[in-house]
Amino acid sequence: MRSLKALGAAVVAVGVVALAIPLSSIGQASQASEPGTPAGWTKVWSDDFTGSAGSRINTDDWIYDIGHSYPGGAPNWGTGEIAYHTDSTQNVYQDGNGNLAIKPIRDGSGNWTSGRIETTRSDFQPPSGGVLRVESRIQMPNVTGAAAQGIWPAFWMLGEPFRGNYWNWPGIGEIDIMENVNGANQVWATLHCGTSPGGPCNETTGIGGTIQGCPGSSCQSSFHTYAMEWDRSTSPQQLRFYVDDVLYHTVRSDQVDATTWNNATDHGFFIILNVAIGGGWPGSPTASTASGVPMLVDYVAVYSKGGGSDPTDPPDPTDPPEPGNRDAYSTIQAESYDAQSGTQTETTSDAGGGQDVGFLSNGDWLRYDGVNFGSSAAHTFSARVASGAPSGVSGLVEVRLDDVNSTPVGSFSVANTGGWQSWRTVPGAISDVTGTHTVYLRFTSGQPADFVNINWFTFSR
Known part of the structure; x- marks a missing residue:
């Protein structure tokens, strides 16, 4: 998500779509449990949100972000969004059907509350020389047109060095796996890095791509699986973004200088789920904006595979051979x-x-x-x-x-x-x-x- 961007930022659209290896189902009703670990991968962590209706999230796994900012951080989460984030089960709760719900609500005075949670763990990164896959099956708030004005759901990650500093963005890296604004049948993915404004990563926009329309059904009307694969086994390294296993955006480490890439990726990350209201990208809500329509999250899962080489020293085709084995x-x-x-x-x-x-x-x-x-x-x-x-x-x-x-x-x-x-x-x-x-x-x-x-x-x- 655009956690610390100047107002009025736009996302660069990249219209390349390719098929990837199927790992999960496409645009169906919420499933009873998370899928099994894909062949060839190892599960690192997951949450299937199987709590009873109206229950709170597991605070061993998740942290509630409260208010309009991190303590001492940029106001309005750096984006201009207006909702006050709470830990109330009115805004963040398990629905009893295997989903997490994050529900933005407008009160009688026109004030908005919503929810934002982040993983306790902040060490998610690929194994040395391997691949990390972070995925979630989500139904965006099912509202479009004028009723969706100012609604901004997101599934994203921030670099661990951000915790406790709150002013080192975007250098510590932000990976936006799914963003959507104003009920558009469209998904954006972005890497934020370098310096702002401008810099090697074109901030505050970042290195972004988009896909027009979710496969099979609209992004708002159905569940879809949003995923990012961070591949340290390739040279250059890659971040690959998928919707229902359709690859639509890739960021390569050679798109920026080595120092910028290492500063943004040579550490762990934590995962964030939230629904923002208003801000520089979607604009302000209006009297027509629907209140009480949640984003539903079926599960979040992290997988890894491979590994063995130093991620800061990618495979070099001129490396000498190992002993005969x-x-x-x-x-x-x-x-x-x-x-x-x-x-x-x-x-x-x-x-x-x-x-x-x-x-x-x-x-x-x-x-x-x-x-x-x-x-x-x-x-x-x-x-x-x-x-x-x-x-x-x-x-x-x-x-x-x-x-x-x-x-x-x-x-x-x-x-x-x-x-x-x-x-x-x-x-x-x-x-x-x-x-x-x-x-x-x-x-x-x-x-x-x-x-x-x-x-x-x-x-x-």
Whole structure:
């Protein structure tokens, strides 16, 4: 949320929409419980809001923000919003149907109250070299048009160093996973960082993107899942934003200088849920603005996967190889990479199950350290691949040794195999290879579109 922005800020619209791996359901009624942990992920923390009707939130997990500001912080939460936030069950409560409700209310004198809560934990960040996913299934206040003027629901995060300081925004980082204003059938996502006004992150606007319309049903009429994936396994690092697993906005660490990125992300974060009334972005409510229409939150969950490298030292394709710990002549699972760039893992339907590495396009790569070819030269390699690429889209699977930019020692071409889970084993010749090497699979194409998935590969003499 625009926690400390100057009034009158706008959000930059980015009209790129792409499909992501399904992790949750789309726009249905509130479910009885949070979904199971997605395959390949580990649950870090969650709240399913299963309390009785009218009950308070669990204060072991959540903190109520009270009033018009943090103690000694910017007035009106830095945004110009006008509602007084309370810990009253009139404004913040569990509804007995598995939801948290945050309800803005106008009294007879025209004064507004609402709710804002934040997690007790402030250590949410990806594991070193891994990925963090923060998601919530939410129905925005179900009101549109003139009745929604000034209503501003949000699901977002602030950097842990903000706690107790309250004047170091935006340098400590703000990640807005879901924002909406004035009942628009639209979602905004933003990273705030750097200095304000202006600076490398274009404050007070930030580095933002939007999607027009929630998938399947409007954002106000149904529950939708809003998620952010913070990926430290890629170089550059990425923040990816989704609605119902539709990827619509990505922020990369190379969009700003390294110091700005590290100041904004090299620490934990806490999660915030609130419904603001008024402020510089939505404008003031009017007599027509509906009172008593809540935002409903089915659950909030945090997941992680991967890890093992220093997040401040992203994978470097020129790093030296590790000691030989892989047999070149055994099956090397694609998802067992030591580093990668531009890829994602997914569940495979291929024989043996497990995962494959997908979404591979021009310039992406996978790195496998310490591959031991022995003293007798390998002459061929083969890989298990699938492709649902459209007509005219194809590319090469290349083998490169010790440097991602070295000359390929071998390659083969892949085009559509009949679908992204229609697998075949494709062989290719390589120049004689002996000894122990870092092996790179690099994916090269004359088109920008994804052209191949890979499940495993191996070498032979």
